Amino acid sequence: MTREILLIEDERNIIEAISFILSRDGWTVRTHSNGTDAAEKVRSLRPDVVILDVMLPGRSGYDILRELRGEPAFADLPILMLTARGQARDREMAESAGVSAYMTKPFSNSEMLDAVRALAPVP
Amino acid sequence: MTTLNALVAVCLSYVFFLFVVAFVAERRAAAGRIRWLRSPIVYTLSLSIYCTAWTFYGAVGSAVRNGLEYVAIYVGPSLVMLGWFWVVRKLVRIGRSQRVTSIADLVSARYGKSNTLAVFVTILAVAGVTPYIALQLQSVTLSFEVFGADLAGGRFDRPHTATALWVAVGLALFTVIFGTRNLDANERHHGVVMAIAVEAVVKLVALLSVGVFVVWGLSGGVTETLARIDASELGTWNVAGGRWAGITFLSAAAFLCLPRIFQVLVVEAADESHLRTASWAFPAYLMLMSLFVVPIAVVGLDLLPAGSNPDLFVLTVPLSQGQEGLAVLSFLGGFSSATSMVIVAAIALSTMVSNHIVMPIWLRLTGGGASVSGDVRHIVLTARRLSIAGVVMLGYLYYAFSGGGAALATIGLVAFAGMAQVLPAMLGGIFWRGATRTGALAGLSVGFALWLYTLFLPSLGPGVLPVAMLDEGPLGLAFLRPQALFGIDGLDPLLHAIFWSMSLNAGAFFVGSVLSFPTPLERLQGAQFVNVFQHSPGPRSWAGRVAQTEDLMVMAQRILGATEAMALFRREARAQGARGDLPEPTPQFLERLERELAGSVGAATAHAMIGQIVGGMSVSVEDLMAVADESAQLMEYSARLEAQSTELSRTARQLRDANLKLTRLSVQKDAFLSQISHELRTPMTSIRAFSEILRDSGRLDAGERMRFASIIHDEAVRLTRLLDDLLDLSVLENGKVSLDIRAARLSEVIDRAVAAADAGAEDGALTIRRDRSDEDVTIVTDLDRLAQVFINLVSNARKYCEASAPALTIRVLTESDRVLVDFIDNGEGIGPEARDTIFEKFSRVAEQKAGGAGLGLAICRQIMARLGGDISYLPGQGGAAFRVEIAEASAMAAQ
Known part of the structure; x- marks a missing residue:
């Protein structure tokens, strides 16, 4: 059974980099690049892990996170949040919104892999 | 003439003696040994200035002319001291508690510190007392002449005004020296009071000596004297009861109102308890003074030739008997009476004149009291000294010009009646709280006018009021005849005047008081005066x-x-x-x-x-006013505080606003930093990720390797561009920008911009529409900067125009003072909500697709501001439309 991961990110090059790294690690990577219908994408796709950027066109990652956490189906969904705004306040906001893990850009690839693996351990 | 010379010597010695007495008293007072000076006996003796030369000489004259009427002059004050003790005590208490300086001050203080009243009373006093001073000068002169004249002739028609002048100057000098040593009316004139007490003794001794001489020396004993009196026509004279009562009343009133009596009775009073002694001792003194009046008169009439001036019997009787020593003593008695009266009257009047007339005028002339502090004492003393000299000289002038012809007693009674006009206002003021300033003024005016009309002017003789007026009234109005007002005829003129002036005075005072309302200060003072005993516990x-x-x-x-x-x-x-x-x-x-x-x-x-x-x-009212002032200051202070608190709250509001602004700025700064962080970290993330992939992954094919490397390259370029933009914006916003101003065709600048934008573009889908004829305009500006703006706008259109066939129209409008360059694409345009913010830093229209940092338009706006033009969004053009305005100075029509 392949494990599916949904990457919600608007930067083309970052999408390509993360997709490359995760695919090589055996993940099926789906991508989505705007915030407006990101939550809908999660509902329809039901991925094993979500990687969510904060600054998305249309809607902020925090909003999407809060909406998903409000639904029982996604209360425990592992969500890794990425942000380019490296301030402490941003981390607090993410944590209060119910994030599973949080990473500041730029990150090292191994860090990213470790985080994703920790969120969805191999059964 | 040797007698006269000796007399002058005696006179001078006596004056010198008085100087010594006054001087020693002042020295003792200054040394603090005032117990002796403040004895009740001294106080009582000082009251004797009631007995002036008028009573000393004139009583005998009065007895000769009017029989026992003169006694009434002594009965009035005695009744006051004995029977009206409580009135006097109240006056003294008020005088002390209110620090009253004169009768004018008392009246003015009672009626709300009205200076009008003070001036009125002062004028009344000066008018009433000046003839009185003249009278003293006259008596001194006359008594001098008695010694120089042929006694057999016994007529003194030509008074020596020179003598009067010297006496006046001497008295003025004495008064100035001892009367103005200190300023505070509450500090007593110890020297003057002592000198007056000594003079009181001298005149009493002199009169008693003459009396003793007359009774035992000339008549041969009491029994013989009484027999002589019975034999003379004096004993048979009928004393008119009305006139007697009138004079008693008048002298009682005058005793309370005369400025000099008020001075010693109230102002100089050292201790209220002295009044107890004075209340019996002073009437006793008066009794002694009057004891031998009738014998002297009777003997004088017997001994001296008919037609001799009875006013001088005290002097001429001893002289006619060759008793020169006794005559000199008698002369000194009269001299004492005259001088003490003039001295105290001058002090009292000068205090009034300087306090109520000179000082107010001076203060007004010099611009008010606030600035006056240090030298005011000097000014007051000078004013007082000048006033003394003025008052005495006025008396002298009156004497010199009136010729001194009128009978002494008449002048005295006229003056009494004048001063008595103050009585209703004064007594009403200290016993009736309802008395008001208006009432006092009304009463005083009416009384003063009637006194002038019915008594004073007629007393000056036919030269002043025409006889016809006296007989038939002014303009023939009989009911206005000065001595028979309203048809009341047949009364004694003095009684008539007293009746009308006092009754109408009191009536006007009462009516005026009832009809008017007192000011708060009057109310306050009224309570202070009327209830003085409750307010100030006496020494007992x-x-x-x-x-x-x-x-x-x-x-x-x-x-x-x-x-x-x-x-x-x-x-x-x-x-x-x-x-x-x-x-x-x-x-x-x-x-x-x-x-x-x-x-x-x-x-x-x-x-x-x-x-x-x-x-x-x-x-005192000063104290209360000061309290009021303090409250006023407090109120002013609190008003100031209130103003300050208003000011403070305004400041606080401004601070709040400023803080809000700062917060907003700080939020903006945070947002800006956050944005920069985001803009920097995003390319860095790609660079790091791909460089790690390149480093760690050995199994990459050449295409992948190439692709990743070029992504790293592009992101590095993007980073560099971002940093360039940031620096550019920072310089444009804050730093000094050096502009390179040159002239060029607008079309050339647009050409450059379009070419540059095309060069950076990945695809050439954007169609650019221009009208080159419109662009044929010369502009003078920083061409590179203007081109930068144009490039930005063209690039934006290229990046963001989402039309299927994107097109950009560049339109040039030349106006008289500016050139407008519009960039209009055929996309969806920018919504109204975003139009306000597109020129802000990092502002990007939602759902943008290009990776711009959002600084472009911010930079454009800064550039255009620097160039003196503008850039704005142009709504209603179909697509996104920007208008660049190149200002007048930069634009010149191409020729």
Whole structure:
């Protein structure tokens, strides 16, 4: 059974980099690049892990996170949040919104892999 | 003539003696040994200035002319001192508690410190007293001439005005020297009072000596004298009851109202308790003074040739008997009477004139009181000295011009009647709280006018009022005849004048008071005056010193707090060496306490409070006004505080606004930093990720390797561009930008911009529409900067125009003072909500697709501002439309 991961990110090059790294690690990577219908994408796709950027066109990652956490189906969904705004306040906001893990850009690839693996351990 | 010379010598010696007496008294007073000076006997004797030369000489003359009528002159004051003791005591108490300086001051203080009233009374006093002073000068001159004249002739038609002048100058000098040594009316004129007391003794001794000589020396004993009196026509003269009563009333009124009596009775009063002695001693003195009047008159009539001036019998009887020594003594008695009267009258009048007329005028001329402080004492003293000289000289002039012809007693009574006009206002003021300033003014005016009309002017003789007017009234109006007003005929002129002036005066005073409303200050003063005994406990009601100190303690505790008050009192008690915690209420202690209290409640209040408890001094109106002033200051202070608090709240609001602005700025700064962080971290993330992939992954194919490397390259370029933009914007916003101003065709600048934008573009889908003929305009500006703006706009259109066939129209409009360059694409345009923010830093229209940092338009706006033009969004053009405005100075029509 392949494990599916949904990457919600608007930067083309970052999408390509993360997709490359995760695919090589055996993940099926789906991508989505705007915030407006990101939550809908999660509902329809039901991925094993979500990687969510904060600054998305249309809607902020925090909003999407809060909406998903409000639904029982996604209360425990592992969500890794990425942000380019490296301030402490941003981390607090993410944590209060119910994030599973949080990473500041730029990150090292191994860090990213470790985080994703920790969120969805191999059964 | 040797007698006259000797007389002058005696006179000068006597004056010198008076100087010595006054001087010694002043010295003793200055040394603090005033117990002796403040004895009740001295006080009583000083009251004897009631007996002037008029009574000394004139009583005998009056007896000769009118029989026992002269007694009424003595009965009036005696009745006042004995029967109206309570009135006098009240006056003295008020005088002390209010620090009254003169009768004018008393009246003015009672009626709300009205200077109008003070001036009125002063003028009345000057008018009434000036003839009186003239009278004294005349009597001195006459008595001088008695010695120089042929006694057989006995007529003194040509008075020597030179003598009068010298006497006047001497008296003025004496008065100036001893009357203006100190300023405070409450500080007594010890020298003057002592000299007057001595003079009182001299005149009494002189008159008694003459009397004794007449009774025992000439008549041969009391029995013989009485027989002689019975035999003379004097005994048979019928005394008109009405006139007798009138004169008694008049002299009683005058005793209370005459400025000089008021001066010694009230102002110079050292101790209220002296009144007790004076109340019997003074009538006794008057009785002694009048004792031998009738014998002298009878003997004089017997001995001297018919037609001799009876006013000088006191002098001429001894002289005719060759008793020169006695005559000189008698002369000194008369001289004493005259001088003491002039001196005290001059002091009293000068105080009034300087306080109520000269000083107010001076203050007004020099611009008010606030700035006056140090030298005012000097000014007041000078004013007072000049006033003394002025008053005495006025008397002299009156004497010189009137010729001194009128009978002495007549002038005296006229003056009495004039001053008596103050009586209703004064008595009403101290006994009736309803009395008002208006009433007092009305009464005084009416009384003064009637006095002038019915008594004073007729008394001046036919030269002043035409005989026809006296007989038939003014303009033939009989009911207005000065001596038979309203048809009341047949009365004695004096009685007539007293009746009308006093009754109408009192009536006007009453009606005026009832019809008018007192001012608050009048009300206050009225209560102070009428209830003076409640307000100021007299010396007898002092409950003892310890009780007072305890009261002070209670008050001090209320104000200073228990601990501090106790500490203060204990400290003071220790300093005094007293046992226990309560110090003696010495002046030093009271002063210190007052200062302590003043620190808490203000000086005036502290003074008033201590005054209330210590007693003997009521709260003066100055004190109360000062309290009021303090309250006014407090109110002003609180108003200021209120203004300040308004100011403060405004400042606070401004601060709040500023803080809000700062917060907003700070939020903006945070947002800006956050944005920069985001813009920097995003390309870095790609760079790091791909460089790690390149480093760590050995199994990459060449295409992948190439692709990743070029992504890293592109992101590095993007980073560089971002940093360039940031620096550019920062310089444009804050730094000095050096502009490279040159002239060029607008079309060339647009060409450059389009070419540059095309060069950076990945695809050439954007169609650019231009009208080159419109672009044929020369502009003078920084061409590179303008091109930068154009490039930005073209690039934006290329990046963001989402039309299927994107097109950009560049339109040039040349106006008289500017050139407009519009960039209009055929996309969806920018929504109204975003239009306001597109020129802000990092502002990007939602759902943008290109990776711009959002600084482009911000930079454009800064550039255009620097170039003196503008860039704005142009709504209603179909697509996104920007208008660049190149200002007048930069644009020139191409020729």
